[in-house]
Amino acid sequence: MGYWMHSYKIKGKNFWDIPIHGNMSWGWRKLLSVRALVRPFIWYAIRDGKLANAWNDNWCESSPLRQFITPRRIHNAGFNMQTTVSGLVDGQNGWRWPVAWHDLYPVLNDLDLPILVPDSSDWLIWKDRNGTPMSFSSGEVWDNIRSRADVVHWVDFVWFSQCIPRHSFHMWLVIKNKLKTQDRMSIWDAGSETNLNLMCCPLCRYDKDSRDHLFFRCSFSSHVWNMVKDLAYMANVDSSWSSVMAWSQMHASSKSAEAIVGKLVVAASPYFIWQERNSRLFTPNNRTAPMIANIVLQTVSVTTRI
Template structure:
């Protein structure tokens, strides 16, 4: 009571002998609900305004690890060289000598890696030709503008674009880390095929309604028509 004087003013619970005890939780709106961990989390979590890109990152058809990575990219939370302190780098000299592991030119950063680096730019130009993103150049601002404008799309073509952006950023970052920590290297052509294969594998699990636009997409990605289902309408 000394530590928490507010407890003095809380009335004791009324016990009913012939009724089983139950745990209740007061939700965010102040209403008593049956206790669930989800209710507790929803009441305790910090709330911010909904961002306009959320549905471009988190959507039902996404690849979760890719979406989590895109979220980190958008928030600029990756451990890129431009965000490393002198203490983390070891010394000011080591920091000054750092350069992009992909192109060996300039220090890597979010905007450099996605996709202004010569290596990443070549990969991006290859993979974007497989989707309707020909007007999205190799700058992160351009990619971000597309994500915001297309966040709520449910059209198959738009969904494939969102999956492709996630795969491209994920594997570019993976290649960067491979070269930095293990010296393994893949050419831009090989990495492009890894990205495209990842997207294609995801599409193979879709059940898609028969529609001329959908059939064109399936043909482009060389996916069997058995994945197409009849339109219930």
């Protein structure tokens, strides 16, 4: 990565200012589009000061200096936009910028004068979110630029080493309430509000289906749940979604056989109930609650080899 960025400076271009245009390849456009994300983490370790751009690159605590020093003041002080860090340092005597800048930009008063090392080129380093220099790797980059949210208690309840990926993904949608249930569709599609108001749960033919209705207040899904939960060591969990999530909070990180079987059953039950719900909406095929419960138990049995 260091050579890649240096090569653009050697060609007289600044990596941070390259415009994105239609003639570029898809890969280059994607790389250039994330500049704002990665820029705070890419720093120069100053040696001879001849590679780090004084205004645009990160090389001191107040970098980049261009965020508060305007191009007009830069040029009025006798510098240009290509000035490197070495151009700001007058040997070991101090900074070359105007004395007036110390009053205009007080943060400059706290900058330590870099000790330039002749015949030793500046080099790029990666600093993490805490400002600690790290070895560059794709994993380190992703960990720093990825979107972050509050840690949820159910992460180990959904994703664990024995999980069935398609069930876990579906479970994630259920927990986030992102399934296209009738209660949500009635809000999205205002043009067919009357027809949607007439819709009812295709499993029990009573009430509009929703996340909490399907898992597991619906008489059909409640029948399925009551047939499988005892075998999953969850006899004390009732047919409400809040009760299921309360159980998950207590057992999410547990690695016991009982907890793993329970997590597999909880993920498989909504998956196959939702599958049956969609089947009844779009096909004439109907399966009974005992059939769905048997599929859940067979799937978990094969996965755990019990």
